[in-house]
Amino acid sequence: RTAGKPIHCKAAVARKPGEPLVIEEVIVAPPKVHEVRLKIICTSLCHSDVTFWKLKDFPGCFPRILGHEAFGVVESVGEDVHDLKEGDSVVPIFLPDCAQCIDCTSKKSNNCSKFEFKVSPWMLRDGTSRFTTVDGETLYHFLSVSSFAEYTVVDIANVMKIDPCVPPNRACLFSCGVSTGVGAALKSAKVEPGSTVVIFGLGAIGLAVAEGARISGASRIIGVDINSDKFEIGKQFGVTDFVNSNSYGDKPISQVINEMTNGGGDYCFECVGMGKLVQEAYACCRKGWGKTIVLGVDKPGAELTFKSFDVLHLGKTLIGSLFGGLKPKSDIPLLVKRYLDKELQLDKFVTHEVSFQDINKAFDLHVEGKSLRCVVWM
Numbered sequence: 001r002t003a004g005k006p007i008h009c010k011a012a013v014a015r016k017p018g019e020p021l022v023i024e025e026v027i028v029a030p031p032k033v034h035e036v037r038l039k040i041i042c043t044s045l046c047h048s049d050v051t052f053w054k055l056k057d058f059p060g061c062f063p064r065i066l067g068h069e070a071f072g073v074v075e076s077v078g079e080d081v082h083d084l085k086e087g088d089s090v091v092p093i094f095l096p097d098c099a100q101c102i103d104c105t106s107k108k109s110n111n112c113s114k115f116e117f118k119v120s121p122w123m124l125r126d127g128t129s130r131f132t133t134v135d136g137e138t139l140y141h142f143l144s145v146s147s148f149a150e151y152t153v154v155d156i157a158n159v160m161k162i163d164p165c166v167p168p169n170r171a172c173l174f175s176c177g178v179s180t181g182v183g184a185a186l187k188s189a190k191v192e193p194g195s196t197v198v199i200f201g202l203g204a205i206g207l208a209v210a211e212g213a214r215i216s217g218a219s220r221i222i223g224v225d226i227n228s229d230k231f232e233i234g235k236q237f238g239v240t241d242f243v244n245s246n247s248y249g250d251k252p253i254s255q256v257i258n259e260m261t262n263g264g265g266d267y268c269f270e271c272v273g274m275g276k277l278v279q280e281a282y283a284c285c286r287k288g289w290g291k292t293i294v295l296g297v298d299k300p301g302a303e304l305t306f307k308s309f310d311v312l313h314l315g316k317t318l319i320g321s322l323f324g325g326l327k328p329k330s331d332i333p334l335l336v337k338r339y340l341d342k343e344l345q346l347d348k349f350v351t352h353e354v355s356f357q358d359i360n361k362a363f364d365l366h367v368e369g370k371s372l373r374c375v376v377w378m
C-alpha cells in the first residue's frame with residue numbers, strides 16, 4: 001500500500017516556456033488535510049495548458065506540471081476528508097467549490113469566496129507544492145490540478161465524484177473546456193428552444209457551445225470563424241450557418257449577422273478572447289433581450305469599451321462565464337446524466353488519443369489546430 005508514503009512516478013515536466021515537456025521521475029507527497037492523492041487514468045489537453053506553457057513573461061512558474069482536464073481514481077485521502085475514499089472515480093476541476101460559502105451555497109454563483117479562483121502555482125490552502133524531483137527540486141502546480149503526471153494531489157474543493165460508468169476518455173472532458181462551452185449555453189445564457197445563437201470562434205469551446213445550444217433546441221446556430229473548414233466540423237455539432245469573418249472586407253461582421261437574422265441573435269458567444277470580438281458579439285445581439293456571453297480569455301489587464309448610449313437604450317445583457325457558469329459539484333452531475341441519457345454528445349470532441357510518453361504530440365496537434373481534444377492515456 002502506498003497511502004501515507006511518497007510515490008515515485010512519471011510526470012511530464014514543463015521546464016522552459018514553449019519547449020517540449022520532459023518525462024521525468026518525480027516524487028508525489030502524500031495528501032495533507034483536506035486533500036486527496038489521485039492516480040490519473042487519462043488527461044486531455046485544454047487551450048489554457050498551451051497558453052501557460054508558452055507564456056514567457058510569467059517568471060518563477062517553471063519547472064511546472066501542467067494539465068487540468070483529467071479522470072482519475074482516489075489513491076489515498078488526507079485528514080478531514082469525509083466525502084471521498086480510496087478507489088472513488090473522480091474528475092478534478094480547476095474552479096474551487098467549497099460547498100459552504102455564500103457563493104457555493106447560492107444557486108446564482110459559481111465563484112467560491114472561501115477559495116478565490118486564481119492561477120496559482122501552489123496547492124489551494126497552504127501555498128506549497130506536493131511535487132519534487134528526485135534531486136529535491138520543487139515543481140510548481142497548475143490550476144490546482146497538475147494532471148500531466150501519473151499521480152497528483154488535489155484539494156477536495158477541486159474534486160468531483162463521477163459515475164464510474166462514464167468511460168475515462170469521456171469523463172475527462174467534464175473537467176474544463178467541454179463543460180465550459182455546454183454550460184455557457186445551458187446555464188449562463190439559458191438558451192431556449194427556437195433561439196438564434198451566434199458563436200464567435202469554432203474551436204472546442206465554441207463547438208461545445210453549439211452542442212449546448214443544439215440540446216437546448218436552438219433553431220439557428222451561426223458559427224463565425226476565419227477558417228471555412230470549421231463549417232464542416234461545426235455542422236456535426238449543430239452549426240446551421242457559417243460566416244467567414246475574413247470574407248466581407250471592411251463591413252463589420254455584426255452588420256452581416258444583423259442582416260442575416262433581422263436584428264441580431266438572441267444569444268451571442270465570444271469564444272476567442274479578443275475585446276474587438278466581444279464588441280462585435282454585443283453589436284449583433286438583439287436589442288431588448290439579447291445576451292452576450294464572454295467565454296474567451298483575453299490578456300490580463302485587457303479592457304472592454306462600449307458606447308454608454310448603446311448600453312443605456314438597447315437593453316442588452318453582457319455576461320462573463322467562467323467554467324460556463326457551472327457549479328462544479330452540483331451542475332457537473334447534471335451534465336453527466338445528460339451524457340449517460342445520450343442527450344449530450346461527447347464522442348466527436350475526442351479527435352486524437354496518444355499514450356503518455358507521446359504527450360508532446362498532443363501539444364503539436366493542438367498548436368497546429370488539428371485536434372479538438374487529444375486524450376493522453378497514462
Ligand code: CXF
Nearest residue numbers: 046047048094119176297
Ligand atoms: C481558464 C479560465 C480563465 C483563466 C485561465 C484558466 N480555465 C481553464 O482553462
Ligand code: ZN
Nearest residue numbers: 046048176177
Ligand atoms: Zn481548461
